[in-house]
Amino acid sequence: MYAPQQLAYAPTPYSYTPSNNLTANINLDEEVQLADTAAERDLYESLAEVYSIIITLDALEKAYLRDSINEAEYTETCDRLLRQYKSNLAAESVQAAFGDLESFKAEWGLEVPKATERLRIGLPATIESVPTRTSSQHHRASNSHGPGNNGPGAAANATAIVSASENFITLFDAIRMNILSKDTLHPILVDTIQAVNKVTDRDFENKGKIVQWLITLNQMRAAEELSPEQARDLQFDLNAAYEGFKATLG
Numbered sequence: 001m002y003a004p005q006q007l008a009y010a011p012t013p014y015s016y017t018p019s020n021n022l023t024a025n026i027n028l029d030e031e032v033q034l035a036d037t038a039a040e041r042d043l044y045e046s047l048a049e050v051y052s053i054i055i056t057l058d059a060l061e062k063a064y065l066r067d068s069i070n071e072a073e074y075t076e077t078c079d080r081l082l083r084q085y086k087s088n089l090a091a092e093s094v095q096a097a098f099g100d101l102e103s104f105k106a107e108w109g110l111e112v113p114k115a116t117e118r119l120r121i122g123l124p125a126t127i128e129s130v131p132t133r134t135s136s137q138h139h140r141a142s143n144s145h146g147p148g149n150n151g152p153g154a155a156a157n158a159t160a161i162v163s164a165s166e167n168f169i170t171l172f173d174a175i176r177m178n179i180l181s182k183d184t185l186h187p188i189l190v191d192t193i194q195a196v197n198k199v200t201d202r203d204f205e206n207k208g209k210i211v212q213w214l215i216t217l218n219q220m221r222a223a224e225e226l227s228p229e230q231a232r233d234l235q236f237d238l239n240a241a242y243e244g245f246k247a248t249l250g
Contacts, residue, residue: 061114078124122218164195180226205244209237
């Protein structure tokens with residue numbers, strides 16, 4: 001007598017035997033539907049868009065560091081990507097599915113340190129710090145401060161000084177009027193640092209605090225507001241930065 005053949009696995013009541021009929025009914029050319037509703041489809045598309053923005057932003061940062069892209073093109077592209085990133089995450093459903101950047105990166109195995117830092121700061125590197133000037137640009141900027149200079153360079157510089165001062169004053173007014181939401185203060189702060197960078201390439205006293213407040217606001221939700229204590233700190237830092245800015249004008 002032959003011994004009974006041993007099964008390769010232990011049979012259970014739930015053991016499944018493939019059916020030829022079922023296999024024959026599967027159309028390999030048919031598109032697989034990942035979403036059952038339009039809302040789910042929109043959610044997946046938004047998350048895919050966020051994923052692609054992060055990848056693109058990381059590549060852009062590396063290209064900028066290698067001087068493979070000029071400052072103007074970098075600034076425009078980076079600013080657009082940052083706005084698209086924020087716009088996609090503005091929807092509550094997308095934000096809930098996204099979680100936070102670190103968890104999203106872990107879930108999808110993303111290694112994007114450059115993009116992570118840029119998203120944390122929330123503005124292009126050319127706005128965060130003073131863009132590099134050529135020697136001729138620096139010479140013209142220096143001469144525009146000189147006495148008796150009434151040329152086009154002096155007029156342009158005077159306009160930039162007025163613009164920077166107006167932005168500082170607008171910020172002071174917003175704080176005094178208790179308008180402390182991120183969606184109000186953040187754009188004005190960005191405009192302020194951009195205007196300041198057009199006036200001087202000197203890293204004046206307390207300028208870095210403006211950038212730090214930009215980073216703080218960037219971490220907040222659009223409708224979120226600064227606390228009264230934060231508002232006082234911001235006003236103090238802005239006053240110090242404004243005095244430092246005026247000191248560079250001579």
